[in-house]
Amino acid sequence: MEEYKAKEIQVLEDIEAVRMRPAMYIGDTDKRGLHHLVFEVVDNSIDEAMVGFCNRIDVIIHKDESITVKDNGRGIPIDEHPIEKRPAVEVVMTTLHAGGKFNHKAYKVSGGLHGVGVSVVNALADWLEVEITREHKVYHQRYEIGKPVTSLKIINELSELDDGTTVSFHPDPQVFQQIRFSFDILSERIRELAFLNPGILLTILDERTEKKHEFTYKGGIVEFINFLNSDKTVLHPPIYFHQEKEGIDVEVALQYTDTYTENIFAYANSINTKEGGTHLAGFKSGITKAITSYAKEHNLTKEIEIVGDDTREGLTAVVAVKIADPQFEGQTKTKLGNPEAKGVVESLSTTYFSAYYEQNPTDAEKAIKKILSASKSRIAAQKARDLTRKKELFERSPLPGKLADCSEDNPDIAELYIVEGDSAGGSAKQGRDRKFQAILPIKGKILNVEKATEEKILSSEEIKAIMKAIGIGEENIRYKKIIIMTDADIDGSHIRTLLLTLFYRRAKELVESGYIYVAQPPLYKIKHKKKIIYAHLEADMNEKIKGLDPQPEIQLFKGLGEMNPDELFFTTMDPQTRLLKQITLEDAVEADKTFTILMGEKVEPRRQFIEENAKYVENLDV
Ligand code: 0RA
Numbered sequence: 001m002e003e004y005k006a007k008e009i010q011v012l013e014d015i016e017a018v019r020m021r022p023a024m025y026i027g028d029t030d031k032r033g034l035h036h037l038v039f040e041v042v043d044n045s046i047d048e049a050m051v052g053f054c055n056r057i058d059v060i061i062h063k064d065e066s067i068t069v070k071d072n073g074r075g076i077p078i079d080e081h082p083i084e085k086r087p088a089v090e091v092v093m094t095t096l097h098a099g100g101k102f103n104h105k106a107y108k109v110s111g112g113l114h115g116v117g118v119s120v121v122n123a124l125a126d127w128l129e130v131e132i133t134r135e136h137k138v139y140h141q142r143y144e145i146g147k148p149v150t151s152l153k154i155i156n157e158l159s160e161l162d163d164g165t166t167v168s169f170h171p172d173p174q175v176f177q178q179i180r181f182s183f184d185i186l187s188e189r190i191r192e193l194a195f196l197n198p199g200i201l202l203t204i205l206d207e208r209t210e211k212k213h214e215f216t217y218k219g220g221i222v223e224f225i226n227f228l229n230s231d232k233t234v235l236h237p238p239i240y241f242h243q244e245k246e247g248i249d250v251e252v253a254l255q256y257t258d259t260y261t262e263n264i265f266a267y268a269n270s271i272n273t274k275e276g277g278t279h280l281a282g283f284k285s286g287i288t289k290a291i292t293s294y295a296k297e298h299n300l301t302k303e304i305e306i307v308g309d310d311t312r313e314g315l316t317a318v319v320a321v322k323i324a325d326p327q328f329e330g331q332t333k334t335k336l337g338n339p340e341a342k343g344v345v346e347s348l349s350t351t352y353f354s355a356y357y358e359q360n361p362t363d364a365e366k367a368i369k370k371i372l373s374a375s376k377s378r379i380a381a382q383k384a385r386d387l388t389r390k391k392e393l394f395e396r397s398p399l400p401g402k403l404a405d406c407s408e409d410n411p412d413i414a415e416l417y418i419v420e421g422d423s424a425g426g427s428a429k430q431g432r433d434r435k436f437q438a439i440l441p442i443k444g445k446i447l448n449v450e451k452a453t454e455e456k457i458l459s460s461e462e463i464k465a466i467m468k469a470i471g472i473g474e475e476n477i478r479y480k481k482i483i484i485m486t487d488a489d490i491d492g493s494h495i496r497t498l499l500l501t502l503f504y505r506r507a508k509e510l511v512e513s514g515y516i517y518v519a520q521p522p523l524y525k526i527k528h529k530k531k532i533i534y535a536h537l538e539a540d541m542n543e544k545i546k547g548l549d550p551q552p553e554i555q556l557f558k559g560l561g562e563m564n565p566d567e568l569f570f571t572t573m574d575p576q577t578r579l580l581k582q583i584t585l586e587d588a589v590e591a592d593k594t595f596t597i598l599m600g601e602k603v604e605p606r607r608q609f610i611e612e613n614a615k616y617v618e619n620l621d622v
Pocket of ligand 1: 044045048071073074075076077165
């Protein structure tokens with residue numbers, strides 16, 4: 001009895017610790033932390049798959065924002081824990097870090113914020129239910145805010161039932177700022193896990209929308225590369241190696257394309273290390289060494305110096321390491337810190353890629369030709385940059401001339417409107433609140449950076465003005481709200497897409513941080529007696545004119561220029577009344593593919609995309 005009481009107190013203390021400082025366990029209590037709960041549960045099933053007992057994992061987002069994760073593994077053990085005198089599953093669900101006790105894998109998929117254990121999810125869920133099938137018996141237990149509210153009970157027994165574990169939970173609204181799961185965020189991670197764990201079937205179903213994805217890839221990270229590059233022109237087949245050295249398991253696949261973007265995904269123990277780290281540094285320096293020494297030995301460099309950046313232009317790569325005691329660092333704990341990983345990945349990459357290029361000289365030459373053109377473009381761009389820098393020093397005019405800046409210099413408060421056309425730019429300058437709203441008019445179709453070299457990009461006046469105004473490439477950016485304001489027509493959409501391509505390819509952090517917005521000017525203006533009503537959508541307009549006398553006068557705005565300055569401010573720029581669309585990055589893989597398809601060199605995937613998506617177009621104003 002004393003023992004039992006002591007355990008109960010321990011459980012309460014653990015729950016309290018997690019609820020007092022949830023960020024310590026899951027990063028934050030916002031969007032990231034919310035989705036982390038699901039990954040935590042899925043990771044447990046992946047562990048079971050990695051030891052070979054599970055080949056299917058299903059994730060369901062329910063209408064009430066609860067989640068179910070179901071696997072066909074052995075089932076969490078239900079027998080009485082010898083010391084705790086409670087069913088093992090209850091111990092796992094209620095005690096911090098209990099999971100590890102049952103784990104006998106060589107590489108534990110945990111560390112940092114990851115693998116904190118399902119008990120953390122339980123403590124942060126207003127309810128959680130676990131259902132375990134073992135030997136045709138179904139066991140069930142329910143918890144509320146981390147505490148068992150029922151005992152583990154057999155609720156079914158059927159000979160046809162397979163073993164497995166099902167965990168369902170609902171995040172506690174008292175803990176999380178908002179509870180709304182993103183299908184794209186969950187789906188990206190689940191697809192990634194399918195690539196990293198070849199042969200496992202992972203599915204995700206969104207019951208709110210009936211959207212469903214199923215992922216299974218036998219080819220692992222090589223298939224990942226094929227998937228990433230499916231709409232790009234590739235220069236050679238994917239190159240792949242898998243080897244262990246000094247206790248670190250290293251798997252790398254890479255392929256050069258004719259694009260200008262670098263697309264490298266790095267993982268440590270299946271965790272997407274978005275902030276990079278030692279394994280990524282080792283890979284980068286390994287590939288640079290292999291390329292530069294091959295180029296030198298075969299007299300291919302033509303006196304041009306190749307640097308690391310050049311070797312990654314157009315490079316798609318996946319680097320996945322498994323390491324016994326991973327150290328996760330960085331702001332979001334997604335940077336691998338283990339120093340030993342650098343040397344191991346570097347030496348394996350250098351050795352393997354050097355040998356590959358020696359054996360496949362045609363592939364090597366194609367890659368090196370591409371890299372040399374990157375070097376030339378970089379050197380030319382550097383010269384151009386040096387020139388403008390000198391000019392700027394001389395003229396002392398660091399900000400672009402057509403920027404109408406605001407007086408506020410705190411980037412948390414200051415906003416920049418990038419406006420299509422000089423006439424709308426003029427209205428915006430007159431109508432704005434000059435205290436915190438800056439206006440940068442742009443001429444129209446800016447350069448498509450997807451298809452341009454560094455040199456070409458840096459010689460574009462329009463792009464230079466945008467980068468300079470925001471402070472891209474400088475120490476601090478000047479605005480944390482960058483608002484794209486274009487006409488609601490085809491040209492406007494094109495300009496908006498070109499700007500988004502610029503930000504996504506050249507200043508991804510701005511997109512990742514949620515600093516990019518799109519202004520939503522109204523499409524309709526309804527004059528009724530002395531009242532003026534604005535509406536964004538046809539349905540919205542119809543709703544608003546219901547009950548008014550017939551012949552209300554309706555004007556369709558063709559462009560921003562049709563609004564006078566006060567009207568433009570009131571409808572589109574006034575923080576009290578405006579509607580802004582924030583651009584977020586939920587699925588980086590999908591975003592890369594979309595920009596490649598829409599803005600890249602290949603025509604066929606674009607034609608196909610347009611054909612497939614034409615049915616979603618509602619307003620087409622040509
Ligand atoms: C440890 C031992 C055993 C199963 C598991 C862990 C397990 C945990 C989870 C979490 C989600 N799904 C899971 N599936 C299995 C089995 C030990 C045995 O049966 O001998």
